[in-house]
Amino acid sequence: MSAKRSGDESSSAGFSLVAVLVFLLIVSAIVVPFAVTAKTRLLIANNEVEQERLSLLAEGLANVVSSELADGSATDKLPLDSTPTSCRSGEFAFDVRIQDHSGLIDLNAADVHLLSLGFASLGFDRQASETLAKATIQFRGNANAFAAQAEPTTAAGPSENKQAPFESVSELQEFSALASTPSHDLYKVFTVNSKRGTLSLDHTPNRLRAIFADESGSGASVMQGVGQASAYTVEIAASRDGSGIAGQAGFIIEVLPASAAGFRRLSRNPAAEIVDLAPSMPSRATDCDGLFGTEIAQILRGWAS
Structure with a gap:
């Protein structure tokens, strides 16, 4: 009788141990993901704070x-x-x-030659560069509101010409051929802020300087200094x-x-x-x-x- 009772107690203890282990596994399955998520969010928050401090x-x-x-x-x-x-x-x-x-090319003041050299520095061939340069001039158009007739659009330009000066270099991305060109690359070549139709080679970035070095003659639009x-x-x-x-x-x-x-x-x-x-x-x-x-x-x- 005593031996039977002892066996029952051992079985009960074994079952309890298994139940406790199962319970701990369930709790771990619930708690561990939350703990990992919390730690990850803390690291992300710390990184965001660090980046904000460095940006300021x-x-x-x-x-x-x-x-x-x-x-x-x-x-x-x-x-x-x-x-x-x-x-x-x-x-x-x-x-x-x-x-x-x-040292950059002003979209509102540069001539066709200077504009085409700018587009060539972005990797376009001579014909495509000249086409984009002409489309740029047609896009900015004639500032005279009483002009007899607006310039027609071209396949290289947007569907409608602005007929007004560029306000931002990013407007070039309205041109189908330039839509995928990163804005950073455009801003490294063009500007709307120099208000000059000339370019200073002294302050020209490498991308543009390499193009001008290949040109046999850059014309009066390129100067050694301004x-x-x-x-x-x-x-x-x-x-x-x-x-x-x-x-x-x-x-x-x-x-x-x-x-x-x-x-x-x-x-x-x-x-x-x-x-x-x-x-x-x-x-x-x-x-x-x-x-x-x-x-x-x-x-x-x-x-x-």
Whole structure:
């Protein structure tokens, strides 16, 4: 009798143990995914905070560089043709690109020859480049509202010509042949802010400079230098060692007349929103004092320490 009772108790204990193990497995199946999800969301949130902090830092430094461009102190110490310049402060690294718009092709002022060279730099052959150049001039049309007849549309251009100046380089993406061209590439060739029908080779980015080097004669529309620039593109990327995250800022600025002093933002640069601003070519290294000024460099060193 005693042996039977002992066997029943062992069976009951074994069943209880199995029940407890099953219960723990069920609880684990429910809790573990929540814990993993919570940890993942925490990592994502931390990364987003880090990127936001770095982006704010990059934007603040872009304002500093823009002020230096406005007062002329940066034009002699920094390349103005999108050549990357970098500096380090503690665990932080900064990459800066500045593009003087006198080195870009103005969509509203350039002639057919200059426009066709710009499209050729994007990879179009000579015939396609000339067709796009003519379509560009037809698109912007005659600013005279009383013109007898509007220019007809072409297959290379949009379905309807604007008959007014380009307000943004991004309008080129209305052209069927340019719809898939990244806006970043377009902004590296064209502008609407130089207000010149000429191009300064001194400040022309490599993409355009290579095209002009292949031309036997570029004509009067290309010059070795021009007067004081009126607009710049400023791009800055800020990163921290080991984080794998970069904060980016970029915008187009207009330098105000000497009587007004300073600068104003014309627009944000689409390049900074979608393109990794880390240099695709070897950057020109310098110290942050030379790049942002001694006072700002001291602040960065204090923040990085």
